[in-house]
Amino acid sequence: MEFFFEVLIGGLLAGVMYSLIALGFVLIYKASGVFNFAQGAMVLFAALTFVNLVERGLPFWLAFAATLAVMALLALLVERLVLRPLANQPPMSLFMATIGLAIVIEGVGQLVWGSKAYGLDLGIKDVPFELGGVRVSQFDLFAAAVAGTLVTALSIFFSRAATGRALRAVADDHQAAMSIGIPLPRMWRIVWAISGAVALVTGLLWGSRLGVQFGLVVVALKALPVLILGGFTSVAGAIVGGLIIGASEKLAEIYLGRYIGGGIENWFPYIFAMLFLLVRPHGLFGERRIERV
Amino acid sequence: MNVRMLVKRSLAGAALGLAATMALPAGATPNEQYFPMIGWRTGPLTPLGVNVAAGWIDYMDLLNKRDGGINGVKLTWEECETAYKVDRGVECYQRLLRNGPTGASAYNPISTGVVYALLDRTTTDKVPIVTIGSGRTDTTDGSVFPFVFPLGTNYLSTNTVKIKFIGMQEGGMDKLKGKKIVNLHMDSAGGRETIPLLDAQARKYGFEVTHISVAMPGSEQQSAWLEIRRIKPDWVILREWGVAPAVALKTAEKTGFPLNRIVGVPFAGTEDDLIPAGSSAKGFYVVHPMPTGEFPVTQEIRKHLYAGGNKGNLQDMSRMGLIYYNMGLTYGVLNTEAVRTAQKKFGNKPLTGEQIRWGLENLNLDEKRLRELGVWGLVQTIRTSCRDHEGGGAAKVYQWDGAKLVQVSDWIMADKAITRPLIEESSAKYAKEKGITPRDCSKE
Incomplete structure (x- = not known):
């Protein structure tokens, strides 16, 4: 039984890491209805910028602040050069634009920071400790705390701050939001900048585990089943979806994988999410949209 | 290298190539041996792609600049980006197949997936595939896979x-x-x-x-x-x-x-x-x-390509002497030595893929030759044959x-006492599936 709980807790903590990636997607989808294919590239670019600044002698917090500024600048450029010219275009056009954006961000990252892989030490050892007979990773607990803080901060921002409430209005109805004087371009800049900040935190945590390397981009795909399960528009859904996906894929790998050849944890979440879609197409926390046609 | 320099170099290279082509009499074949490079400088395995390509290109560039190519035949190459994707690897193969005066010399895909996808094409197209340290192991049996070479250590x-x-x-x-x-x-x-x-x-x-x-x-x-x-x-x-x-x-x-x-x-x-x-x-x-580390050939590359502020293909000099760069050097050494071996039989001229296949199958890199090349310790002794396309087997x-x-x-x-029966069992199975009659290596 201890082994079962170890797998379960390990899975839940791994799920928190997936939630972090999913959060970036949710923020942008909420505000603009765009599935941002470039989120993985943003994670890579943020982590690359951070480690290169640290390597050039900047202290941790200064490098963190400078990278936040770079991500804010990126948000500004995305709004000016990609979103504004495509305003009022079908969502598919915006989605296609983010595919192009992903290629550009990855290319610029390589051009500016080079192609080598970096180690990233956040000062938290990834060694286990015993908790009631179950081994738990210190790093995973730290990641869970960071994710929890981030979600709480974002929830407060969306419910209490004026900008946060404006973003919710934009997410609800662009036309209505504009009619009451909410500037859409400014809102887009803000939400892309927040998403950039989330990408930086995600990049640091994932980069600390995988190393800061170009393979970080593919990690973003881990967010897809989480989004399907949790819903594309819910911050809480990203967390709950991540936990369910993390736990189920680990348990499936251990208890089901041995009967079907193993190596199933990569595709199992997609099957799980697909089955879930059949029952609840808008996800656990997603908005159920009914449109008059 | 900054963008302006890159553009200048590209334009200069294009102008040089154009001038060289125009200087040739009509119908003459450029005295060049062309290598297609299916590789990648983007995607999840970027460091591998970038540094292997750099080592390989630097070695060919060294032969061109220091020795005037191989016995007077200049080496040329063309990169095709796959982002480490099999479908793009196959597309690159097709796109580069007939380029150069005598077509593709040999492909080195550095991707087992691409090797599997191209396995049937090689014999039809008569272009060898070299899979150093990767690829499909049963291709060691040259009697069934005449055009595939898992050189060194499969x-x-x-x-x-x-x-x-x-x-x-x-x-x-x-x-x-x-x-x-x-x-x-x-x-x-x-x-x-x-x-x-x-x-x-x-x-x-x-x-x-x-x-x-x-x-x-x-x-x-x-x-x-x-x-x-x-x-x-x-x-x-x-x-x-x-x-x-x-x-x-x-x-x-x-x-x-x-x-x-x-x-x-x-x-x-x-x-x-x-x-x-x-x-x-x-x-x-x-x-x-x-292996990792610097060897006499590395010093030659530093001297001929990088000295005096010049630039080779490697952008980040801290990668020189590391595994991936050395892997690229090994690709360069084995492919060019195959050309040199084939030239002894077919003459000092641009050769076809089929002729280079013969060179690959008759490689003999002993300690003396490896020392002459400055790669003793980097490249193991290799002797290939119809029966054995690996030729080495050490690490x-x-x-x-x-x-x-x-x-x-x-x-x-x-x-090899344990690997050879498995290789022969697998290659025989492949031959049966595909209706291939294995070559009689005793007659080669």
Whole structure:
């Protein structure tokens, strides 16, 4: 039984890491209805910028602040050069634009920071400790705390701050939001900048585990089943979806994988999410949209 | 290199090429040997693609600048970007096939997936595929695969070196009896390649082997390592690449498995894989058929390509002498030596892929020749034949000390007595499936 709980807790903590990636997607989808294919590239670019600044002698917090500024600048450029010219275009056009954006961000990252892989030490050892007979990773607990803080901060921002409430209005109805004087371009800049900040935190945590390397981009795909399960528009859904996906894929790998050849944890979440879609197409926390046609 | 310089160089190169073409009499063939380079400088395996290409191009550039090419024939090359994707690899193959005065000399895809996809095409198109340190192992049997060359050390050979090394650590091969070994492998064609061999070795030496697969890209491996902890193996063989090795080593640390009981394949343990893992990987062993470090040829490259502020193909000089760059040098050495060997039979002129295939099948790189080339210690002695397209079979073992790879063994020779029957069994099966009549190597 201890082994079962170890797998379960390990899975839940791994799920928190997936939630972090999913959060970036949710923020942008909420505000603009765009599935941002470039989120993985943003994670890579943020982590690359951070480690290169640290390597050039900047202290941790200064490098963190400078990278936040770079991500804010990126948000500004995305709004000016990609979103504004495509305003009022079908969502598919915006989605296609983010595919192009992903290629550009990855290319610029390589051009500016080079192609080598970096180690990233956040000062938290990834060694286990015993908790009631179950081994738990210190790093995973730290990641869970960071994710929890981030979600709480974002929830407060969306419910209490004026900008946060404006973003919710934009997410609800662009036309209505504009009619009451909410500037859409400014809102887009803000939400892309927040998403950039989330990408930086995600990049640091994932980069600390995988190393800061170009393979970080593919990690973003881990967010897809989480989004399907949790819903594309819910911050809480990203967390709950991540936990369910993390736990189920680990348990499936251990208890089901041995009967079907193993190596199933990569595709199992997609099957799980697909089955879930059949029952609840808008996800656990997603908005159920009914449109008059 | 900045953008302006890159544009200037490209324009200068294009102008030079145009001038050279215009200077040729009508109908004359340029005196050039053309190499298509299916590789990548983008995507998840960027450091591998960038640095292997740099080593390979630098070596060809060295021959051009220092020696005027190979016996007067200039080497030319063209890169095609695959982003490490099989479909794009096949597209690149097709696109570059007929370029150059005599078509493609040889393909070196550095991707087992691409090798599998092109296997049937090579004989039809009569262009060899060279798969140094990768590819499909049964192509070692040249009687069935005349156009494919897993030169140096194929997957099975590397694996027997690992088992030999484990035996050495345990105090002899007889001490392997009763030991538990886990083969943690990627769930792909290349990842599964060594399963039959390990099963055969387990029967021969009496150890117990468990195969655990990890789904690509391997960014989460907690389940696998919890399973490993439950099995309590004496050794783990790490057959992973890309982002996976760093994850595996960190997860091993997280689950409390000792790092000095893990032996990795070459692509799990280059500096670019281990730097991200950092001190978590300290103690990890890795087998390398293409070693790390600088050799006389590296000094020649520095002198002829990089001295006086000049630039070769390598953008980040800190990568010179590391595994991936040296891998590229090895690609350069083996491909160009095949051209040189083929020239002895067909003359000092641009050769076709079919003629270079003959060169690849008659390579003889002994210590004397390797010393002449300045690659003794980097490239192992290689002698190929119709029967044996591998030609070598040795590898060195390194250990990560937290910051660099430290050599802990000299060349260890593969156990070919166990690999050869498996290779022949597999190639015979392929020949039967495809209706191929194997060549009679005694008549070659």
